[in-house]
Amino acid sequence: MSDVLAVTEHRQGELRDVSFEVTTAGRQLADATGGELALAVIGGDVDAYAGQLDVEGVDAVYTVAEGDEFNHDVYTQAIEALADDLDPQYVVAPHTVNGLDYAPAVAQHLAVPLVTDVIEFDASGGLAVTRELYGGKTEAGIDVEGDRAMVTIRPGEWEPAGGDGDARVEAFDADIDDDAVRSTVSGFEAVGAGDVDISEAEVLVSVGRGIEEEDNLDIIFELADALDATVSASRPIVDNEWLPQDRQVGQSGKTVTPEVYIAIGISGAVQHVAGMKGSETIVAINNDPSAPIYDIADYGIVNDLFDVVPALTEQFQ
Amino acid sequence: MKILVTVTEIAEADDEFEIDGLSIDDRYLTYDLNEWDDYAIEEAVQVSEAGDDVEVVTATIGPERAEETIRQGLAKGADRAVRVWDDALADVDLLDSATKARLLAAVAREEEPDLILSGVQSADAAFAATGVAMAAELGYEWAAVVNQLDLDEDAGVANVHRELEGGVEELTAVELPAVFTIQTGINEPRYASLRGIRQAQSKPLDVMTPDELGVDRGESALALTSLEEPETESDATYFEGSVDETAAQLAELLHEKGVGA
Numbered sequence: 334m335s336d337v338l339a340v341t342e343h344r345q346g347e348l349r350d351v352s353f354e355v356t357t358a359g360r361q362l363a364d365a366t367g368g369e370l371a372l373a374v375i376g377g378d379v380d381a382y383a384g385q386l387d388v389e390g391v392d393a394v395y396t397v398a399e400g401d402e403f404n405h406d407v408y409t410q411a412i413e414a415l416a417d418d419l420d421p422q423y424v425v426a427p428h429t430v431n432g433l434d435y436a437p438a439v440a441q442h443l444a445v446p447l448v449t450d451v452i453e454f455d456a457s458g459g460l461a462v463t464r465e466l467y468g469g470k471t472e473a474g475i476d477v478e479g480d481r482a483m484v485t486i487r488p489g490e491w492e493p494a495g496g497d498g499d500a501r502v503e504a505f506d507a508d509i510d511d512d513a514v515r516s517t518v519s520g521f522e523a524v525g526a527g528d529v530d531i532s533e534a535e536v537l538v539s540v541g542r543g544i545e546e547e548d549n550l551d552i553i554f555e556l557a558d559a560l561d562a563t564v565s566a567s568r569p570i571v572d573n574e575w576l577p578q579d580r581q582v583g584q585s586g587k588t589v590t591p592e593v594y595i596a597i598g599i600s601g602a603v604q605h606v607a608g609m610k611g612s613e614t615i616v617a618i619n620n621d622p623s624a625p626i627y628d629i630a631d632y633g634i635v636n637d638l639f640d641v642v643p644a645l646t647e648q649f650q
Numbered sequence: 651m652k653i654l655v656t657v658t659e660i661a662e663a664d665d666e667f668e669i670d671g672l673s674i675d676d677r678y679l680t681y682d683l684n685e686w687d688d689y690a691i692e693e694a695v696q697v698s699e700a701g702d703d704v705e706v707v708t709a710t711i712g713p714e715r716a717e718e719t720i721r722q723g724l725a726k727g728a729d730r731a732v733r734v735w736d737d738a739l740a741d742v743d744l745l746d747s748a749t750k751a752r753l754l755a756a757v758a759r760e761e762e763p764d765l766i767l768s769g770v771q772s773a774d775a776a777f778a779a780t781g782v783a784m785a786a787e788l789g790y791e792w793a794a795v796v797n798q799l800d801l802d803e804d805a806g807v808a809n810v811h812r813e814l815e816g817g818v819e820e821l822t823a824v825e826l827p828a829v830f831t832i833q834t835g836i837n838e839p840r841y842a843s844l845r846g847i848r849q850a851q852s853k854p855l856d857v858m859t860p861d862e863l864g865v866d867r868g869e870s871a872l873a874l875t876s877l878e879e880p881e882t883e884s885d886a887t888y889f890e891g892s893v894d895e896t897a898a899q900l901a902e903l904l905h906e907k908g909v910g911a
């Protein structure tokens with residue numbers, strides 16, 4: 334039971350990058366336990382995926398050819414069947430939207446502890462992990478009790494695995510019970526197509542909940558006008574329908590890489606940062622010095638946006 | 651029809667705060683209704699307003715302090731609330747999602763709801779796991795990160811949109827009874843009216859211990875060993891001075907980068 338099982342992810346015909354990150358994390362755990370690293374790839378063109386997943390550090394790839402796209406009832410059954418067979422000490426999954434749709438159920442069925450959204454771990458003696466608490470304002474060290482565990486890892490924290498591997502690829506018959514598949518995926522829908530493509534903008538003035546009210550957006554648009562920039566936003570602004578969905582930056586919105594990203598009244602939640610951390614220069618205007626946005630900002634003004642923004646606009650008039 | 655909504659009170663750290671051992675010093679914490687649960691309550695109340703004879707019950711694991719927060723749900727239209735607590739729970743530093751799921755599932759077994767709504771995540775612990783773990787515990791079907799929910803009671807299914815990454819939604823039909831973890835933006839949560847706030851005072855709020863629910867509380871599998879402010883990874887340059895001085899410095903930087911030229 335020293336082995337590690339890592340679950341990969343794909344969508345609409347492509348492996349998602351995070352599959353190679355769980356591979357790295359899984360290898361790290363397997364090195365600590367002295368066991369093998371097995372990957373699971375479930376659904377879709379599993380043979381093609383298995384070929385791509387045969388990277389350095391992988392001992393085995395188990396393919397479960399069942400359905401085309403993600404279905405949590407298939408995933409839970411397949412992972413549980415694999416776990417029964419392989420008896421892994423740790424199961425690693427990505428902390429993605431689909432990860433959160435099966436990992437808690439798998440952990441519950443396998444009766445192993447679950448720790449999610451982990452950013453670091455140490456398995457040299459039992460499992461100790463680091464994860465954030467209080468909206469990213471603190472980092473907690475956590476001991477996971479017991480011999481086994483299921484872990485979901487935060488995307489973007491582990492380097493993707495690469496290189497050539499010599500993994501065994503095995504087709505695994507998970508013996509899926511169709512009666513237990515009680516949800517049906519009928520398709521996908523792209524949202525947020527509009528007339529503004531924030532991912533093309535060179536300068537983004539991005540506004541968050543700190544703006545407080547819809548009417549206050551005026552000062553943001555005035556600044557954007559003065560800077561000849563495009564306005565984007567964090568999620569609450571879009572949830573409130575103050576700006577359309579195509580302006581949302583982040584995990585469930587757009588990924589942007591402008592020359593300059595000015596985050597105004599945005600705390601810097603992980604799902605926001607996922608969409609803008611590749612910006613060339615990041616400026617933050619936030620009156621909370623402990624806001625996580627300052628961890629990735631290049632420049633900051635720790636002050637009230639209602640004072641700073643009009644003053645900045647004035648500099649350009 | 652009965653809808654159970656799991657509701658948690660979250661702790662938010664002030665701009666400046668101090669850590670005392672394994673928690674943030676209480677003086678620097680503000681407690682509030684979890685944002686995701688606010689959307690879940692609204693979704694349930696909208697279903698109850700659209701149909702006949704729909705009861706909305708909220709369930710919370712939390713200390714007495716949380717009652718003020720729970721009353722917000724009652725003020726917004728939930729009919730009853732259940733709060734689970736005992737002294738042993740108060741001693742746990744970090745309740746893991748499995749323990750929370752087990753306790754909430756015990757409430758669900760008593761209430762036998764047709765539908766359970768939870769939030770995608772709690773803003774403070776952010777496991778994003780309790781709802782799906784509860785579904786597994788109950789043998790209910792589920793869907794995580796739901797941003798559109800249409801019930802078809804006659805067919806016994808709910809048609810939902812799951813919000814995936816990158817502006818893509820998955821369209822899924824889920825058999826009932828089910829647990830849905832609700833994403834922000836699914837609706838527009840109401841503010842409690844004065845009348846609602848007054849009425850909430852007289853709505854039932856029952857307190858149960860794990861014992862009374864007939865569940866073994868179990869031990870949280872997660873033991874907190876340290877809590878720190880993360881060392882900041884970047885070396886951000888902070889502009890200092892008066893508002894105008896900082897604005898001028900930032901403007902100079904932006905000019906250098908060719909912005910607004």
Ligand SMILES: Cc1cc2nc3c(=O)[nH]c(=O)nc-3n(C[C@H](O)[C@H](O)[C@H](O)COP(=O)(O)OP(=O)(O)OC[C@H]3O[C@@H](n4cnc5c(N)ncnc54)[C@H](O)[C@@H]3O)c2cc1C
Nearest residue numbers: 541542543567568583584585586598599600605620621638
């Ligand atoms: C599955 C999932 C997907 C998500 N996807 C996204 C996504 O794509 N994009 C996204 O943005 N979020 C996303 N989120 C939400 C994310 O977790 C945060 O809730 C959100 O990013 C917070 O937005 P915010 O920073 O604007 O608000 P808050 O976190 O509330 O921050 C507001 C900030 O404004 C500051 N502020 C307040 N008043 C002032 C003032 N007067 N002057 C200066 N500063 C002030 C405060 O100090 C605070 O830091 C997602 C969450 C989940 C669970």
Ligand SMILES: Nc1ncnc2c1ncn2[C@@H]1O[C@H](COP(=O)(O)O)[C@@H](O)[C@H]1O
Nearest residue numbers: 656658711768769771772777778779780
């Ligand atoms: N203490 C609690 N009491 C009631 N519901 C909770 C509690 N903790 C979490 N939940 C529910 O589970 C959801 C996800 O929380 P978490 O798994 O902690 O991120 C929350 O949005 C709540 O609906």
